[in-house]
Amino acid sequence: MSPILAINGLSKQFGGVTALAGVDLAIEEGEILGVVGPNGSGKTTLFNVVTGVHRPSGGTVLFRGQDITGLKPHAISRAGIGYTFQQAMAFAGLGVLENVRIAGEHVGTDSTANPWPTPQALLDFVGLSAVANEKAGVLPFGSLRLLGLALALATRPSLLLLDEPAAGLNDRETTALVGLVRQLPGHGISVCVIDHDMKLMQMLCRRLAVLDFGSKISDGPTEAVLADPKVLEVYLGGDL
Numbered sequence: 219m220s221p222i223l224a225i226n227g228l229s230k231q232f233g234g235v236t237a238l239a240g241v242d243l244a245i246e247e248g249e250i251l252g253v254v255g256p257n258g259s260g261k262t263t264l265f266n267v268v269t270g271v272h273r274p275s276g277g278t279v280l281f282r283g284q285d286i287t288g289l290k291p292h293a294i295s296r297a298g299i300g301y302t303f304q305q306a307m308a309f310a311g312l313g314v315l316e317n318v319r320i321a322g323e324h325v326g327t328d329s330t331a332n333p334w335p336t337p338q339a340l341l342d343f344v345g346l347s348a349v350a351n352e353k354a355g356v357l358p359f360g361s362l363r364l365l366g367l368a369l370a371l372a373t374r375p376s377l378l379l380l381d382e383p384a385a386g387l388n389d390r391e392t393t394a395l396v397g398l399v400r401q402l403p404g405h406g407i408s409v410c411v412i413d414h415d416m417k418l419m420q421m422l423c424r425r426l427a428v429l430d431f432g433s434k435i436s437d438g439p440t441e442a443v444l445a446d447p448k449v450l451e452v453y454l455g456g457d458l
């Protein structure tokens with residue numbers, strides 16, 4: 219089966235900084251792929267280039283075989299790639315349910331062919347129905363992160379990119395998040411997740427890719443990657 223996303227030779231320069239240096243990466247249909255690497259290794263930049271936030275300096279991104287390189291964020295979102303941000307965000311002054319409803323308004327015509335959960339059902343899924351009518355701005359941090367997941371799901375993605383979804387969550391919230399993310403492939407949503415928490419990544423991902431200084435240094439089954447000498451060297455004295 220061809221991958222849902224095929225990244226080929228992707229590079230990104232910010233002035234003199236090489237954030238991505240020719241990355242090849244495939245995300246298979248139905249998998250939960252993990253991307254790890256030290257601070258500043260290019261993980262968020264990879265997502266930003268795939269989702270059209272930044273234009274790549276070189277390389278291509280194929281989504282379901284179609285070239286989406288350099289398209290605008292709304293076009294990429296419409297094509298079916300959803301994204302949650304490293305910083306949790308929502309419209310603080312609007313209600314929680316209202317936020318999800320608005321996020322679902324700008325989806326592509328293609329994706330309306332399939333029935334999709336209502337905003338209320340998405341809130342049920344992430345466990346926020348009880349606060350549906352609260353303003354998003356009053357939510358505690360953990361709930362705001364879960365709302366971020368509901369907002370991304372409302373755009374009807376077939377590929378969801380999660381940038382440090384568990385950052386700032388306590389153990390109970392992290393366990394809940396793992397339970398939710400694991401269900402996504404069963405709903406036809408492939409996942410790529412960035413996180414520094416290797417325990418979390420081991421729970422979620424059968425496969426990991428590792429970035430270091432903008433280059434992919436390892437890619438394979440999670441246990442093999444975590445035992446890869448090149449990976450151990452990068453994390454020497456670190457949190458692996």
Ligand SMILES: Nc1ncnc2c1ncn2[C@@H]1O[C@H](COP(=O)(O)OP(=O)(O)OP(=O)(O)O)[C@@H](O)[C@H]1O
Pocket residue numbers: 232235236237255256257258259260261262263264304
């Ligand atoms: N908008 C930008 N302008 C200039 N430089 C940037 C920009 N975004 C990222 N960079 C630089 O690109 C490199 C990669 O950053 P990136 O945010 O992708 O790393 P990361 O792996 O996500 O790190 P972290 O684990 O801390 O989130 C860093 O050197 C960073 O300073």
Ligand SMILES: [Mg+2]
Pocket residue numbers: 261262263304
């Ligand atoms: Mg980052």
